[in-house]
Amino acid sequence: MRHLFLMRHAKAKQGSDDMADHDRPLRKRGRREAAAMALPLQQWQALEGEVHVSGATRTRETLDEIAAQLPELSLNELSLNERAFVDEALYTFDGQVLLAWLKALPDETERVLVIGHNPALLELAYWLCTEAPTSLPTGGALHLTLPVTTPWLGLPHHGARLVASLIPEEASHALFQRQEPEPPDLVKADVGHRILELLSHQYRMVRALEPGVIAGVDPEFLHQYRVNLRRSRAIGESVLATARKPATKGKTPGKKAPENDEISGLKKRLKRLKQRAQATSDLRDLDVFLESLDRAPPPLSPRTLRSLQRWLHARNREQHERLRQQLGDPGYAEEMLAWQRFLDAEEFRQALGQLSPKRIEKVLAERIARHDRDLTTLSRKSGDEAFHDLRKSVKRIRYLAEMQPKRHCDFLAGLKRRQTLLGDFQDLCTRQVWIEAFAHRAGITRERQQECAAWRAALEKEKWALRRKVMALAPLAY
Known part of the structure; x- marks a missing residue:
């Protein structure tokens, strides 16, 4: 299998009359974007083959930031920077030019990373793969595969498969926070309005955090996803505990009093939220345990510690794959939308107004x-x-x-x-x-x-x- 990795340079400074486009350096945010992509690129094994970089300052600095995060990464005693090829031909915004460059690669090349520019990268991705995303933000990367029997010169139109795509805001929770949903202003809110706004905000947070949870690079995504699910459930249970009880006038002896429709619906949805939160428990516990091993090594021999870490990482991957499949299931999306519709329903708003x-x-x-x-x-x-x-x-x-x-x-x-x-x-x-x-x-x-x-x-x-x-x-x- 041939592996092609396409990465757009990280966020660069704006051009000016005194600075050519070729010479634009990275912004501070761009350096953080590139650093955030280092670990996932290593996990994709994108840095194990050939690395080709445009001659532009912003692409070379993107590679520098990646290399700085992985000082131990070397091949044949050469650092990542020393192994990389800087090619002015990759300083292009034309997808057909980039395609011609790709077709000229020697057939023995089976794994290649290209750090370049849009729109050339996206145009090439579209030509190679029907599953290519509609956008590739700064610092974003795509992983495509092709049959190893297909020579580069004979690349077929739409012959590639998209394995993964990732942007820095999905790899780093710190970067995600710059674009996360704004919390509601609750300074003057009454109890019912406060609860509704909190539940609605936590719903938006859960949905916004999902791509980072699926990527599985930064454990903080999972932690915040879990926190917002559990808070939603806890607030809902508090509503159930404090809501006005249905009237019992005329109740038949020995027969249970009926519940309000809005409260009954809430119970069912809280049960599903509880199950979703429980599905994250083992993975979160593993993340916390692994972090603790890094902070304070336990009283184990080095060999036993390494064996334990390998075993825990294997369990972590299993749990993450299980959670990733659950979040990708159409039933999960429908379940979340049903929760949103419930929060937006007038009946629930009226019930909150009676608290x-x-x-x-x-x-x-x-x-x-x-x-x-x-x-x-x-x-x-x-x-x-x-x-x-x-x-x-x-x-x-x-x-x-x-x-x-x-x-x-x-x-x-x-x-x-x-x-x-x-x-x-x-x-x-x-x-x-x-x-x-x-x-x-x-x-x-x-x-x-x-x-x-x-x-x-x-x-x-x-x-x-x-x-x-x-x-x-x-x-x-x-």
Whole structure:
């Protein structure tokens, strides 16, 4: 299989009378764009073959930024910059000129990366592949494949297949933030309007984050995607808990009172949001675990640590592929659109308009009282699940209090430490589960099993220290 990678230079400064187009350097944003594309290009194996760059300053600086992110990348003791070919023929905006250049490649070339210019790159992509995207922003890249039996000189029209496409804003969450949906202005909003605007904003965020989640380059996309799903569900559950109950006048004895149509519809949709959020759990836990290994190496031998990292990365790829397929399923898109239609429906807006601050305070007080009772029942004999349940109750309290943030400003600030403490406990438990799974995989040596057992015992001590801190917490002040 022949592999062709087409990349547009990153964002460059505007031209002027004193600067020729050929000499335009990258902007600061362009340098960040190029740096963000380094890892995905490496993962695509786009840098393992020939690298050809236009002679323009902006394309050469794009390569420089990529190379700076991958200092360890070399082939035959040559750095990426040293291996690259700078070719003035690639300084073209004509797709047919670029096609002629491509057809002149020697047949032994099986993998080639071209860093060039639009519209030439897009015109070439259209000529080669019917699946080519309609745009290629600065820093964007395409991965095309062709049969290895097809000589470059005989490239067939529409004979290529699009394997992947990526833009910097899908590879870097920091770049994505420049274009993410604007949060609503809720300074003067009443409770119902605040909830509706928050849910609508979180829906837009979920949809905007999906391409970055599918790309799987920056774990922050998954984290924010998961956060917005879970917040939507938590806010919806708070609405259910505080909504006006249906009237029971004339109710038949022994028969359950009917629910409002809008509340019944909300329950069904919250169930789907919960399932979507749960589908991200293992992948997010793996991301957090891998990040922790980089920050603080565990008490393992170098060989065992490398083996663990390889195993975790393999599980990470499996989980990401599973999630990627789910997000690409037509049923998922329809499910998200149904959620948007529900939020836009007049019936739901009317239900939110009936929310009573008094009712919210009543339910909040009930949840706090229940949390305090659960806290007092904790002991050394309590299982991990009791601490996990307490963490969930704190989150429910927080989301309910956030329905009236001005009123509960100080209270919310005090919840943060409690939630962080319980979250740290959850992370330790999750690590133990993955270590146990690694230690019992087929083919692992007894020596490595013993290392893992010792590490799990050390984590157990950390858990006991956190348990004591949790049990020493005072009841929630309210």
